[in-house]
Amino acid sequence: MTIKIIAFGKIADILPEQEWKMDGVQTSGALREQLEASYPALKDLRYLIAVDKKIASDDSPLEDHSVVALLPPFSGG
């Protein structure tokens, strides 16, 4: 099962790419844990996770071809 991940704002600096694919993650909570383990700087950031364009909670299931977006808030004006 492959998902696609899109990173926005500062998250795209922390992660190796702005967009990439990942295998074998079942829920968005599990994804968050895995990413934070590989990129600890993520633990200090607040961001929302959207799965297929809907805001996800930690137990939201991921499916084959799910597109997961990681969106931090911006304050600039």
Add this chain to the structure above:
Amino acid sequence: MYPNGNIQRYQKQILLKEIGEEGQRLLCQASVLVIGAGGLGCPALQYLAAAGIGRIGIADFDVVEISNLHRQILYTTEDLGVLKAEIAAKRVKLLNPAAQVELFSERMNPQNALSIIAAFDVVIDGSDNFPTRYLVNDACVLLDKPLVYGSVFRFEGQLSVFNVLNNGIKTNYRDLFPEPPDPSEVADCNEAGVLGVLPGIIGTMQANEAIKLITGAGKTLSNRMFCYNALNNSVYELEISPNPEAHKQIPDNPEAFRKMDYDWFCKMTADDFTDIDGPTFDQLRQTKTPIIIDVRNLNEWPKVTEFEHLRIPLAELEQNLDKIEPNRPVIIFCQTGVRSVTAAHLIAEKIQTQAIYNLKGGIIQWKSKL
């Protein structure tokens, strides 16, 4: 038929069947409050004035400085040092003399926000910090006002419309971001940098959402957030769903709202430093010989000549901590009191001091009282 301006002014938009004479009449009778006359506010104000909005409110307490000019396109080199709200009001009146313009050159706070916002049909959030964004959001929820949200970071922008019923659902900022980021996560345009066109695009889109809200034309971004990346032109949109837990944080009556401390909510205050106001700052300067540090970038305006101080831009602070003599009282300021909080946290962490003070409202507020 049109309380302001003659029909020829609006002829080309009246031709559109989605606007027509009725839509134009609605625009001419509507009122929009723009919070922040900066990168987002400037283009929004221009297009609202041009479209014929009857009454326009401008809320900004900052002055024009040279590093604004690449993106805050209502201002020119002749306006340096002048209050943005004043110049913006002048330019709006030039664009459309029939527009009624109201200025609010004070910081939005829990004491003034409800009465200011209540007088307008639509609010546009063009502010540049999280405490104000949460404050304005909560005020609009309380007063049931549509709020057009926009924000930028480097090349990326976010846009949404809060508080508008759509398919039986209303959502707001708290549904998107229930928890504010830590001050150390925050980078505003001064620190992160931004390409001038980006707030130009997002601010113009905010005016577009306001126009659609007022005329009923097309479809607005209620219950959706639109994201744009100017570097590669990618767009992304997501659906916002209500978050009942987050709603509990919104004060549910005016009295509760007036007691809120949004700086505290966004952890902009802390135990390791004390916020001080202008008079306290002056008193400390006279009685305590503190080390005063300006953490703005070196080319920022206004220049400060009224007292001696160190200039250490925030980005260079960590490498220059040795310039700060330990065990002395330290007072930190920046433009509006946002970056100085991050500096205060850093200094508290790394150096032994007698006390750390943060000048609330920054040098802008202090200078305005001189």
